[in-house]
Amino acid sequence: MDLGFDRQKYIRLQSEHIIARRGDIGGKLYLEMGGKLFDDFHASRVLPGFDPDTKIAMLEQLRDELEILPCIGAKDLQRKKVRADLGISYDEDLLRLIDAFRERGFLVEHVVITQFEDTNAEAVEFAERLTNLGLKVHRHFVIEGYPSNVDRIVSPDGFGRNEFVDTSRDLVVVTAPGPGSGKLATCLSQVYQEHQRGVKAGYAKFETFPIWNLPLEHPVNLAYEAATIDLDDVNVIDHFHLSAHGESTVNYNRDVEAFPLLKSMLERVTGTVPYQSPTDMGVNMAGYCISDDAACRAASVQEIIRRYYKALVDEARSGTEDTTLSDRAAVIMAKAECSTADRAVVAPALAIEEKTGQPGAAMQLHDGTIVTGKTTPLLGPSAGMLINALKHLAGIDRELHLLSPEAIEPIQTLKTEHLGSRNPRLHTDEVLIALSVSAAASEEARRALAELQNLAGCDVHTTTILGSVDSGIFRSLNMQVTSEPKYWKKQLYRKS
Missing domain, CATH: 3.40.140.40 (Domain of unknown function (DUF1846), C-terminal subdomain)
Known part of the structure; x- marks a missing residue:
């Protein structure tokens, strides 16, 4: 496969941009890491030259200035959710990630269990297990009305109930085994509680896909849609960014839909909002590091076809007649103007x-x-x-x-x-x-x-x-x- 991505340029440019964003915040920065920090096989497949551990190699440039805060959803523990690409459960993957971070010299002392309830036996048991392993466990609770009831969320009965994580570095990278683990809520809860303690803190997001400065239906972005058909994610133009800056950028529907509430929460928590759009919140530089667009397009087309076959196989295994996911994947193939004959x-x-x-x-x-x-x-x-x-x-x-x-x-x-x-x-x-x-x-x-x-x-x-x-x-x-x-x-x- 021809290389299409400049890994070294990315490591340099991305680490510099994160440092600059922390300077803009002017205090402690909670950086939500979307996607996988380790073993990002999707990125390596659609951006040839982007090794699966490229993001952690980039963060190594900042290792002495940051700490990593992993979180995991209590409901995922209860469901015994499995990471499909590795075939291991989220709880085991969390331990694997912590070991991997520490082996590379990163500071990892705390774990947050999100949407915690005392009736969730699996979450209670895992919290005890983490404590016995020497980790500091913090429970973040279910907040009634989240995310729409901003008055309750940003209050002592909302974020104020959560157990505060006393981080020791000014750059805190919040990560998780997979999507839906509560990374955003963890970041906002921490920013709220930092401000309650008189500490200036802010939030930013590091989400690799969709790549904001590629066209809406570029195969790299379509491959992201194909990878998340079970989440109902769809790439859209960030109309907030277009209105504020006159620049057309790409984001995904959940971030754009949630932005007014997120902006309101940030304004309530910090007193000001430095962002006018979901794109403004991001720090992703991957689009600037594509060295061969044709190679990335070709690799992404193959990924789209693979995702189509995966949806078909998953449906066959389930034994149901529901073809919703494969139908969505077929539509994405049509957008990319490819078919199974291209494999x-x-x-x-x-x-x-x-x-x-x-x-x-x-x-x-x-x-x-x-x-x-x-x-x-x-x-x-x-x-x-x-x-x-x-x-x-x-x-x-x-x-x-x-x-x-x-x-x-x-x-x-x-x-x-x-x-x-x-x-x-x-x-x-x-x-x-x-x-x-x-x-x-x-x-x-x-x-x-x-x-x-x-x-x-x-x-x-x-x-x-x-x-x-x-x-x-x-x-x-x-x-x-x-x-x-x-x-x-x-x-x-x-x-x-």
Whole structure:
């Protein structure tokens, strides 16, 4: 993939802009971090050159001046909400993030649990767990009438009830495992309580997408819409900014709709409002760091198609006839003037299924080569495709058996006769384990294993919905997988 984003320019420009905004505020700045601070895989996919940890690398320029304040929603704890891209729950991801921040030398001492209620057993238990781990836990409560009842919100019975976080640095980055965690309310509550204590404090927002200074229907911004179809987010022109400054900028509907209330709350809390629009509140410099617009457009089109397939698969898994999300994703594809035919791995995978009458898979390597896999008595299509890709990258003859039938059959016997599996074919994880064992005696197997690192970022398409094992392996290898929205066999119960 061609690079389209200047990472080093972004790190420099973004850190400088945050420092400037703190100077404009003239006191303590609570900076709401929209999106993911770590592992921002969406940004890395649509802005080639933006590594998943670019934002945290940018904040490292300010490490000695800031502290990080994570928050998590009590309702997400109760629902046991899972971060889809990593497959772990929000509570575990919060702990993972804190460890990662501390390993990089950031100050993290406090955690806020938002929308806390004593009847929420999961939130109470998690608060106790955090306390036992040595963190300072602060409860922010449900405020009746939030966000419309400004009189109640900005009062001792609203923000005033929340447990104050006594931060020690003048730049406080508020982050969370995912959207809807209460970052904005945490920031405003803290700003309110700081002012009650005679400390000047302000608020700003760092939201990467949509990119405010790109056109409304630029593929990068459309890819953000596709990524948030379950949240009903829609990119819109910020009419407040257009009216105040005569400049057309892009924001998303929830921020624009909420701006009058947010402006009212900020004015009530601080006595003044430095912002005339949602765009004014932001500090995002990503748009200035796009070095190749065509590369970012192409990458974003692929992301839009992937999101369409994800919506289709999610609907198929749910077993309902509701096609709301895939319909929305289809509309976004139409806006981007693309279709599934623009995803290079789709047609080859479907061709394998049509030819063999059984599931197929296809992968596009970084040099553009398409590698396929078919269903055999020994291997599933994903496992076969993976082996073929490693052979190609290592320069090994495709006809050479890296894994002999004699090596595979004992694994099949173990699965079917002792572990209760009805499927004798090897999954991708079993193939990789067998390949690792073979590498002890086989130079070819060692060479093939060494090529695993070169699969990151490769596109894959399968003609059936993947099981959790194969999905997990592809996710661990950082490969971009789509699937046709169907199972190979109809059955009510599916064992991972």
